[in-house]
Amino acid sequence: MRTQEVFKALSDPTRRRILKLLQSGSLSAGEIAEHFPITKGSLSHHFNVLKAADLLRVERRGQSLVYSLNTTVFEDVAAMLLELFATEASRDRASGAGSPRTVEPGPSPERRRKP
Amino acid sequence: MRTQEVFKALSDPTRRRILKLLQSGSLSAGEIAEHFPITKGSLSHHFNVLKAADLLRVERRGQSLVYSLNTTVFEDVAAMLLELFATEASRDRASGAGSPRTVEPGPSPERRRKP
DNA sequence: TTGATGGTTTGATGAACGTCAAAATAACCG
DNA sequence: CGGTTATTTTGACGTTCATCAAACCATCAA
Numbered sequence: 001m002r003t004q005e006v007f008k009a010l011s012d013p014t015r016r017r018i019l020k021l022l023q024s025g026s027l028s029a030g031e032i033a034e035h036f037p038i039t040k041g042s043l044s045h046h047f048n049v050l051k052a053a054d055l056l057r058v059e060r061r062g063q064s065l066v067y068s069l070n071t072t073v074f075e076d077v078a079a080m081l082l083e084l085f086a087t088e089a090s091r092d093r094a095s096g097a098g099s100p101r102t103v104e105p106g107p108s109p110e111r112r113r114k115p
Numbered sequence: 116m117r118t119q120e121v122f123k124a125l126s127d128p129t130r131r132r133i134l135k136l137l138q139s140g141s142l143s144a145g146e147i148a149e150h151f152p153i154t155k156g157s158l159s160h161h162f163n164v165l166k167a168a169d170l171l172r173v174e175r176r177g178q179s180l181v182y183s184l185n186t187t188v189f190e191d192v193a194a195m196l197l198e199l200f201a202t203e204a205s206r207d208r209a210s211g212a213g214s215p216r217t218v219e220p221g222p223s224p225e226r227r228r229k230p
Numbered sequence: 231t232t233g234a235t236g237g238t239t240t241g242a243t244g245a246a247c248g249t250c251a252a253a254a255t256a257a258c259c260g
Numbered sequence: 261c262g263g264t265t266a267t268t269t270t271g272a273c274g275t276t277c278a279t280c281a282a283a284c285c286a287t288c289a290a
Contacts, residue, residue: 004128010199011126012278013119019199029237042279044238063236063287074200081196084125084134127248144267157249159268178257178266 001076002053009053014038015046019055019069026068028061116191117168124168129153130161134170134184141183143176 009015014036021027021035029047033040047067050056055077057070124130129151136142136150144162148155162182165171170192172185 007122007126007131011122014278016122016199030235033237038278039280040237041239041281045278048238060287065237078197078200081200082193084131129248145265148267153248154250155267156251156269160248163268175257178264180267 001073001080003080005049005053006055006077006080009049009055012046012049014043015050018046018050018067022056022067022069026066028064028066030064032067116188116195118195120164120168121170121192121195124164124170127161127164129158130165133158133161133165133182137171137182137184141181143179143181145179147182 017035018032021032029040029043033043036043047056047058051058054073055070057068059066059068132150133147136147144155144158148158151158162171162173166173169188170185172183174181174183
């Protein structure tokens with residue numbers, strides 16, 4: 001998977017809004033453009049970034065280009081994100097450590113673990 | 116939550132590696148630096164970006180600054196990411212699309228909302 | 231073919247980014 | 261105090277990024 005491309009694609013708020021928009025169905029480039037105050041050229045650039053991350057599909061219908069989410073990679077992306085983020089939270093919950101919400105600024109937290 | 120800061124923080128591979136490193140325990144800035152071929156100054160900049168995203172905790176121990184994951188926001192971040200990515204995939208699976216990949220993130224990801 | 235419509239590509243520009251080297255800050259120890 | 265260690269901050273530099281305007285390509289309708 002194109003990990004770096006995915007994260008880079010997500011780093012821009014406009015691109016995240018595009019993805020959110022397409023969650024409720026595919027839209028043409030022009031229809032998408034109606035939701036944004038930027039030029040179609042800029043939007044087209046964002047489409048390219050999202051396509052490079054394999055998050056977007058495009059299909060020509062007449063004069064229009066219709067964009068939709070590439071759902072086949074969405075599970076891979078979700079799994080990757082969980083690998084980065086869910087691990088600690090799960091371990092937290094699993095270890096049943098009472099209320100780790102606040103760190104004890106006391107003497108010393110766990111000492112370094114250097115292999 | 117600082118959505119934009121979080122995504123920006125994740126857009127750099129070095130910062131993602133820092134997060135991964137800290138998944139196995141807290142480390143001092145110097146210990147983290149041993150794993151990267153860049154200057155400590157550059158690394159310190161990355162720490163700041165991760166702190167701005169509220170992903171990192173820092174605590175002074177003697178002359179060292181010890182960094183650790185801020186686990187309290189990790190569930191929020193995971194939920195946010197799932198909102199962006201898991202929706203379509205879930206709908207896919209629910210509608211009986213074949214081949215549900217091996218995603219199953221360990222302990223069933225109970226979709227909990229903000230406590 | 232011509233004209234109109236829907237999008238993309240190109241070139242330019244200012245802002246943001248990642249990096250380094252060097253200076254600055256902070257804590258310890260003699 | 262002065263010196264050493266650990267880390268951050270600053271300032272500069274080259275690169276990447278988001279954006280626009282304008283040129284360009286593709287499709288449809290006369």
